[in-house]
Amino acid sequence: MGFIGGILKFLVNRLLELSIVVVIILFIPNLPPYSQFTKSVKLPPPHPLKGSLSLNQKLNNVEIKYQGRLSGPESFSEYDGELYTGLNSGDIVKLTGNHISPIAKTGKPCKAQYEERICGRPLGLKFHKGLLYVADAYYGILSININNGKKKVLVSPHQIIDGKQSKWFNGIAVAKNGDIFWTDSSSTFHLENGLFELLSDPSGRLVHYDAKTKMNTVLIDQIHAANGVALSDDEEFVLVSESVTGRILRYYLKGSFKGTYDVFIDRLPGLPDNINSDNAGGFLVALVTPIDDEHPNIVQILQQFPLARKFIVRMLGITQWIFEQINKIYPNDMAKMGVYTVGRIAPLTQLVESSRVTILRISKDGVILDSLHATNKKIRAISEAYIFKKYLYLGSSQEDYVARISLAEIGWKHLDDSKKN
Numbered sequence: 001m002g003f004i005g006g007i008l009k010f011l012v013n014r015l016l017e018l019s020i021v022v023v024i025i026l027f028i029p030n031l032p033p034y035s036q037f038t039k040s041v042k043l044p045p046p047h048p049l050k051g052s053l054s055l056n057q058k059l060n061n062v063e064i065k066y067q068g069r070l071s072g073p074e075s076f077s078e079y080d081g082e083l084y085t086g087l088n089s090g091d092i093v094k095l096t097g098n099h100i101s102p103i104a105k106t107g108k109p110c111k112a113q114y115e116e117r118i119c120g121r122p123l124g125l126k127f128h129k130g131l132l133y134v135a136d137a138y139y140g141i142l143s144i145n146i147n148n149g150k151k152k153v154l155v156s157p158h159q160i161i162d163g164k165q166s167k168w169f170n171g172i173a174v175a176k177n178g179d180i181f182w183t184d185s186s187s188t189f190h191l192e193n194g195l196f197e198l199l200s201d202p203s204g205r206l207v208h209y210d211a212k213t214k215m216n217t218v219l220i221d222q223i224h225a226a227n228g229v230a231l232s233d234d235e236e237f238v239l240v241s242e243s244v245t246g247r248i249l250r251y252y253l254k255g256s257f258k259g260t261y262d263v264f265i266d267r268l269p270g271l272p273d274n275i276n277s278d279n280a281g282g283f284l285v286a287l288v289t290p291i292d293d294e295h296p297n298i299v300q301i302l303q304q305f306p307l308a309r310k311f312i313v314r315m316l317g318i319t320q321w322i323f324e325q326i327n328k329i330y331p332n333d334m335a336k337m338g339v340y341t342v343g344r345i346a347p348l349t350q351l352v353e354s355s356r357v358t359i360l361r362i363s364k365d366g367v368i369l370d371s372l373h374a375t376n377k378k379i380r381a382i383s384e385a386y387i388f389k390k391y392l393y394l395g396s397s398q399e400d401y402v403a404r405i406s407l408a409e410i411g412w413k414h415l416d417d418s419k420k421n
Contacts, residue, residue: 032317033343035188035200037310041303043245046269046291052368053269058410059357059374059403062394067401069100071113074397075274076386077125077132079146083388085395085402086122086134088113092144095402104149106136112333114340116192123397124172124182124229124274135172135182137191141209154180155209155216162218166205168194171229171274173238178211181219181238183226193343196316198225198244198299199309206240206251219251220261228274228384232364233281239264241272244299246291248272250366265366270358271297274384274395279417282363284385286394290356316342346381346398359385359394361412372410379403390416 049055066073072088083095090107093100107120117138124135132144133154141155157166166184168191173181184205186197197203204226206219220226224244231238236254247266252258270287278284291297302309323338357374359382372385372392382403384395392410394403407413 031314032321033189033193033196033200033313035196035203035313037200037306037313039201039303040306041245043300043303044267045293046246047267047368049269049292053371055356055375056371056373057375058372059359059394059405060376060378061409062374062379062403062405064378065098065402065404066095066100069400070402071400072121072397073395073399073402074123075125075384075395076388076393077127078388079127079130079132081389083393084125084127084132084146086125086136088116088119088121088397090120090122090136092122092125092132092134092146094146103146104132104144104151106134106139106142106144106151112337114333114337116340117190121191123170126172126174128174128178133172133174133180135169137169140166140169141172141180141182154214155182155207159216161205161207161216162221164203164205166207168197168204171227171240173229173231175231175235180209180211181229181231182207182209183223183229183240185226189343192340193320194225194345195343196313198345199302199313201306202244204242206238206249220249223249227272228285230275230277230283233277239275239283241275241285243271243273243288244303246271246297246300248275248285248362248366265362265368268360273382273397276384276386278361279387279415282361282369284387285360285362286382286385287358287360288381288383288397290358292356295356355380357382359392370412387412387415387417 070087073085076085086092090105091102092104094103106122108118110119120139121137122134126133132146134142140157143152164187168185170185171183186203188203189197202222202224204223205221208217208219223242227241227243229240237250237252240249246268248264250264251261269292270290273286273288276284320342323335327335355377357379359372361370363369381396381398382394383397386393391404407416
């Protein structure tokens with residue numbers, strides 16, 4: 001056999017060893033993280049970028065504000081003519097002109113972002129009758145008095161709802177009567193391990209909080225990364241983004257379909273994040289990660305292959321466990337950062353995304369009316385589109401700026417509603 005035979009023998013032995021490792025990782029019980037990998041789903045391709053989805057450069061000339069002065073302005077809400085947002089640091093801030101004013105903190109003092117569970121992470125924000133309602137990823141559903149910063153916990157992460165704790169509070173919408181509709185993106189993983197949720201079987205939920213009884217009711221279960229929430233103007237239904245599947249679900253609150261849900265729109269050319277009113281009876285949807293024929297999404301592709309997802313998640317889980325053990329033996333910031341980074345979503349999106357940013361305007365009936373695109377890499381990972389004082393504001397959970405562009409410049413001047421509060 002000689003030299004070639006030796007090489008073949010070496011390769012066969014290494015392949016056998018690798019196969020044994022793969023089998024052990026896949027099938028040995030009780031390896032972290034602890035989730036299910038049973039579903040195999042082939043998602044339909046996204047709609048082509050034609051018609052109302054045709055590419056344009058309407059967002060290429062956005063104005064960048066506050067760059068380097070804030071981190072992760074995920075979403076917005078307004079009150080008394082002022083705009084508010086929540087940051088990675090756990091802070092709620094008011095944006096006035098070029099000034100950033102701290103208003104409240106959802107969590108506790110912390111050293112760095114790797115202590116996110118301590119810092120708090122405000123995601124969804126909504127004002128109602130002078131109070132700010134916040135979905136903090138770790139601390140639950142809160143109401144905050146913006147005049148004195150005092151907080152009240154309405155839904156605690158320790159509460160058991162339909163047999164499960166909520167691990168990742170995300171979107172929020174408040175009805176006229178004070179009832180709250182909110183999303184639990186995962187009942188298995190916290191935000192810092194969001195990648196594990198994307199690759200595991202779905203465990204997200206849309207939940208209704210009754211302001212009178214203080215009770216929570218699960219409206220839709222097993223949503224794959226339940227995200228943004230919005231009520232229709234007449235409150236006949238509530239929408240929820242299902243990010244992994246690239247679709248939006250509709251739960252009926254009134255009428256003959258009350259208590260049921262359906263698909264409002266699917267095959268979106270990106271993963272939907274937050275949903276807001278367009279001030280004309282429809283909705284604005286930010287696609288946080290674009291998807292098209294040239295830029296398929298690896299998370300969506302992997303939904304067909306549960307064993308592949310299980311292997312990846314377990315490998316990441318083992319890596320995270322190693323960092324945890326290092327930190328226990330020798331506590332240090334690098335190990336803590338390793339624990340924090342392994343399961344995060346952001347590094348994956350930065351690795352695979354295209355240069356396109358897309359905002360959709362969708363009618364009450366689920367028809368795409370218009371789309372705005374950026375193609376010059378000036379902005380990325382946009383999580384929310386929000387109309388405020390003749391401008392469209394764009395937030396990002398991953399970036400250090402707020403972007404905006406005048407409604408007149410993008411042909412949306414008719415959507416301005418300066419009286420909205």
